[in-house]
Amino acid sequence: MLKELWKERQQLVEEQLVRELEQEPPLDARLAESMRYSLMAGGKRLRPILLMAAADAVGAKGTDYLTAACALEMIHTYSLIHDDLPAMDNDDYRRGKLTNHKVYGDGMAVLAGDALLTLAFKVIARQKHTDPATLLRVVQEISTAAGMNGMVGGQAIDLESEGHRIPMQELQKMHMGKTGALFRAALRSGAILAGATEGQLAALTSYAEGFGLAFQITDDILDVTGDEKLIGKPVGSDIRNEKSTYVTLTSLDEAERLAEETVDKAVKALAVFGPEADFLRQLVRYMLERKN
Amino acid sequence: MLKELWKERQQLVEEQLVRELEQEPPLDARLAESMRYSLMAGGKRLRPILLMAAADAVGAKGTDYLTAACALEMIHTYSLIHDDLPAMDNDDYRRGKLTNHKVYGDGMAVLAGDALLTLAFKVIARQKHTDPATLLRVVQEISTAAGMNGMVGGQAIDLESEGHRIPMQELQKMHMGKTGALFRAALRSGAILAGATEGQLAALTSYAEGFGLAFQITDDILDVTGDEKLIGKPVGSDIRNEKSTYVTLTSLDEAERLAEETVDKAVKALAVFGPEADFLRQLVRYMLERKN
Numbered sequence: 101m102l103k104e105l106w107k108e109r110q111q112l113v114e115e116q117l118v119r120e121l122e123q124e125p126p127l128d129a130r131l132a133e134s135m136r137y138s139l140m141a142g143g144k145r146l147r148p149i150l151l152m153a154a155a156d157a158v159g160a161k162g163t164d165y166l167t168a169a170c171a172l173e174m175i176h177t178y179s180l181i182h183d184d185l186p187a188m189d190n191d192d193y194r195r196g197k198l199t200n201h202k203v204y205g206d207g208m209a210v211l212a213g214d215a216l217l218t219l220a221f222k223v224i225a226r227q228k229h230t231d232p233a234t235l236l237r238v239v240q241e242i243s244t245a246a247g248m249n250g251m252v253g254g255q256a257i258d259l260e261s262e263g264h265r266i267p268m269q270e271l272q273k274m275h276m277g278k279t280g281a282l283f284r285a286a287l288r289s290g291a292i293l294a295g296a297t298e299g300q301l302a303a304l305t306s307y308a309e310g311f312g313l314a315f316q317i318t319d320d321i322l323d324v325t326g327d328e329k330l331i332g333k334p335v336g337s338d339i340r341n342e343k344s345t346y347v348t349l350t351s352l353d354e355a356e357r358l359a360e361e362t363v364d365k366a367v368k369a370l371a372v373f374g375p376e377a378d379f380l381r382q383l384v385r386y387m388l389e390r391k392n
Numbered sequence: 393m394l395k396e397l398w399k400e401r402q403q404l405v406e407e408q409l410v411r412e413l414e415q416e417p418p419l420d421a422r423l424a425e426s427m428r429y430s431l432m433a434g435g436k437r438l439r440p441i442l443l444m445a446a447a448d449a450v451g452a453k454g455t456d457y458l459t460a461a462c463a464l465e466m467i468h469t470y471s472l473i474h475d476d477l478p479a480m481d482n483d484d485y486r487r488g489k490l491t492n493h494k495v496y497g498d499g500m501a502v503l504a505g506d507a508l509l510t511l512a513f514k515v516i517a518r519q520k521h522t523d524p525a526t527l528l529r530v531v532q533e534i535s536t537a538a539g540m541n542g543m544v545g546g547q548a549i550d551l552e553s554e555g556h557r558i559p560m561q562e563l564q565k566m567h568m569g570k571t572g573a574l575f576r577a578a579l580r581s582g583a584i585l586a587g588a589t590e591g592q593l594a595a596l597t598s599y600a601e602g603f604g605l606a607f608q609i610t611d612d613i614l615d616v617t618g619d620e621k622l623i624g625k626p627v628g629s630d631i632r633n634e635k636s637t638y639v640t641l642t643s644l645d646e647a648e649r650l651a652e653e654t655v656d657k658a659v660k661a662l663a664v665f666g667p668e669a670d671f672l673r674q675l676v677r678y679m680l681e682r683k684n
Contacts (some may be wrong), residue, residue, distance in 0.1 A: 127545030130552060135540065182506060187479075187498030207551045208480030210502065215472060215540040217506065221513045221536035225528050232524035236517050238599055239531060243514035248427065253419030259499045260422060277419055360413040 109152060112163060113145045114171050120223055132203040134212040135219075139177050142195050147172035147286040150311070150383070154290030154304050157370070157377035163220045164229040165293045168238060171220040172286050174244050178216035178253070181209050188259065195332050217246075230293050245285030253339040254278030266344045278314030289309070303372045305382060310366025314387040319360040320345035322392070324352060330392040363388055393582070394674040401444060404455060405437045408462050412515055426504040427498040427511075433467050434487050439464035439578040442603070442675070446582030446596050447660070449669035457585045460530060461520040463512040464578050466536050470508035471547070473501050480551065487624050509538075522585055530581045530640070537577030543584055546570030558636045571606030595664045600673060606679040609651040612637035616644055619657025622684040 126132035151164030157341030165268045172291050182351045184191040184199040185206060191199050201209035224239055244250060255279020256392065268276070287308040291301045322331050322349055323338040344357040366384045404452035406409065409431050432505060444454030445546030466493020474482040476491040476559035484494050516531055558566070579600040583593045607645060614623050615630045616639050630637045638647040658676045662669045 124541055125566065127541045128552070131540055131545060131548035159684035168401065178506075178511035182502050185479075185499075185502060187477075187493075195634055201479075207477075208548065210474050210477065210479055211544050211548050211551065212468075215544040216507070217509055218539035219537050221531055222539060225531045225535065236524045236530055236531075239528075240516045242509050245519065247514060248423055249419045252503050252507040252510065253423060256420035256423035256500065256503050259503065260420070260524065273419065292402055304608055344433045 101142070102288065102379065102386060105379055106149060106383075109149050109163070110145045112166055113148045113170060114140070116166050117173060117378045120167075120170055120219065121176075123222070129202065129329055130208065131211055131215060134208050135216055137203060138181050138200045138212065139216065140214065140302065141197050143173075143177075145173060147176050147282055148351060150308075150380075151290040153377075153383065154287040154296075155294035155380045156290075157304065157373050158288065158291055158294040158296045159376055160294035162290065162294075165227065165290060167295060168224050168227040168289060169237075169286075171223040171242065172282065172289075174216045174220040174223065175251075176282060178213040178220075179251060181213040181216070183255065184332075185209060188255075190309060193346055219245040227293070234292060234295075236381075237292055241289050241292065242285050245281040250277055250281030250285075251279075252277075254281065261344065263342065265342065265348075268349050269351065270295060271344050271346075276312070278326055279316060283312040283315065285306040299372060303369050306369035307366045307384070309363050310369060311384050311387070314359055314362045314384055317355055318344045318387045318390060320347045321352065321355050322390070323347070327391060332392065359388060394671065394678060396403065397441065397671060398675075401441055401455070402437045405440045405462060405465060406432070406459055407413055408458050409465060409556065410467075411477070412462055412511065414581065415460060420498065422496065423503055423507060424571065426492055426500050429495060430473050430492045431460065431466065431503065433489050435465075435469075437465060438604055439468050439574055439683060442575060442578040442600075442672075443582035443585075445669075445671045446579040446588075447586035449596065449665050449672055450583055450586040450588045450592055452586030454582065456521040457519065457582060460516050460527075460585060461578075462583060463534065464516040464574065465514040466515065466583075467543075470505040470512075471538075471543060473505040473508070473577075475547065477501060480547075510547060512538075517663040519585070522543060525588075526584060529584055533581050534577050537573040542568075542569055542573030542577075543571075546573065550675060551671045553636065555634065557640075560641050561636075563636050563641065564669070567608045568604070575598040575607065580607065595661050597660050598661035599676070602654050603676050603679070606651055606654045606658060606676055609638045609647055609654065610679045610682060613647050614641045615683070621682060624684065646667070648679075650681060 121136055146205045151169040151172060152165060155165050156162040180194060181200045183189050184194060185201055187244050188282045192202050193199060200212055216272050221239065224235065227235055234377060257274040258278060284305065288301065324336060326335055363384050368383050370381055413428055443461040443464060444457060447457050448454040473492045475481050475488060477493055483490060483491050487567055504620060514530065516527065542544055547565050549566040550570060576597065579596045580593065583596045616628060618627055620627050631640060656678050659673050662673055
């Protein structure tokens with residue numbers, strides 16, 4: 101069930117992303133092309149999938165919230181474009197394709213990211229099947245998660261920690277911002293849109309924290325044990341670049357143990373839900389066997 | 393009246409901007425510092441002033457909408473930070489101070505801009521004295537104006553036209569995006585927040601278009617006739633950089649004539665309003681005598 105439903109919804113997300121981009125004839129064709137280039141460069145579409153799965157878990161129809169789900173993918177994509185810039189990670193390739201700035205130039209890549217972030221909020225405000233007060237709460241949730249005390253804050257810590265090891269506590273703060281905050285916002289937004297009770301929202305928040313941590317630890321493990329072709333970057337690059345990771349700060353064994361423990365906790369957090377949350381249960385378990 | 397009220401409200405905007413930045417202890421202190429550096433670097437605070445003045449014109453209390461007004465200044469500031477980057481205009485100074493990336497580095501400047509744009513939407517969602525449906529309309533208005541078919545779109549045209557002259561029509565498209573769209577969103581948002589009728593909204597939209605154009609033409613005139621110390625950049629730099637402007641594409645006389653004509657039209661658009669719109673009338677007339 102996991103792979104089928106995932107694939108099906110990935111498809112829905114990709115179709116909706118194109119629709120959102122093509123709402124109006126673009127003021128500048130090259131800017132629109134560069135936004136589309138990165139938005140359509142593949143990817144797991146994990147954040148929109150999580151938003152819809154959280155709505156499912158609460159008993160709503162996840163696909164009703166496809167519009168808001170796409171906003172998260174726009175934010176994720178903009179963050180990758182800016183992260184790849186020479187001023188940041190200076191990466192030439194992502195998922196086997198040239199990065200945005202290598203194709204469109206640094207200036208246009210800055211603008212494509214800016215435009216995607218802005219479009220995300222426009223798209224949220226267009227979400228149907230919900231009332232304005234709930235949508236505003238989602239705007240708050242996502243702007244908080246993506247901003248200075250969430251994703252961008254985590255990237256700032258990352259930028260400043262370049263070239264020197266950082267202690268475990270700082271590493272966790274960085275990841276909670278850089279990747280955890282948006283996962284959390286995805287799950288919480290899905291729950292809020294679907295009218296979750298406070299108890300359900302708390303359960304999904306707790307799951308989100310486990311999911312984010314499990315994602316990060318397995319990312320660090322894949323850097324050591326992964327297949328270069330599948331992870332899309334050279335194996336062992338974190339070690340060579342002296343990056344602080346769960347593996348370099350502890351050991352491969354310890355990281356694997358921690359990942360399993362974290363996944364178990366995340367599954368337990370879903371105990372308040374019935375089979376409607378099975379997809380979320382499978383999704384976090386999949387973190388332990390993922391290859392990319 | 394103009395200068396006094398302007399100064400008074402500038403003060404209110406600056407105090408509120410600091411309050412918004414300091415809502416929570418920052419995840420990364422240097423990121424917060426770099427956001428604050430550019431946000432507090434002075435400036436006319438024209439966009440928040442316009443939002444509040446539009447609300448006044450409709451008969452509401454403009455300062456009730458200080459929070460949403462500040463969101464516009466955050467968006468304006470982020471656009472300046474990104475615009476100054478080496479990948480864009482590569483400017484070392486703005487308003488006589490080092491640009492953000494010269495102080496904090498290119499990577500941090502990208503992130504400071506990203507965080508300010510994100511914070512803007514968080515701040516709008518926090519605006520009091522209004523209902524959620526109206527606020528969502530403001531989110532739509534501002535995200536449309538700031539995005540790919542507004543401000544960022546205009547910047548993309550600017551980026552692509554670098555080093556070669558562009559025809560008048562393309563110049564207008566660029567400015568309508570780059571500066572006009574946000575002025576328009578400021579005035580329309582103020583009107584919407586204050587519960588304007590359709591007729592009032594149309595009048596303020598028409599004023600906004602005149603205001604934006606007058607601002608741009610007088611900006612181009614100042615590049616030729618201005619005082620270096622007051623405009624904060626070398627006089628004649630547009631001509632030396634072969635930039636297309638209203639002056640270089642026509643003549644100084646013709647640009648001055650067009651500016652006056654535009655200001656008259658903008659004032660006429662306000663005919664439906666009483667003395668509550670006097671500040672807006674003075675504001676657009678001021679464009680003709682401004683020194684910076």
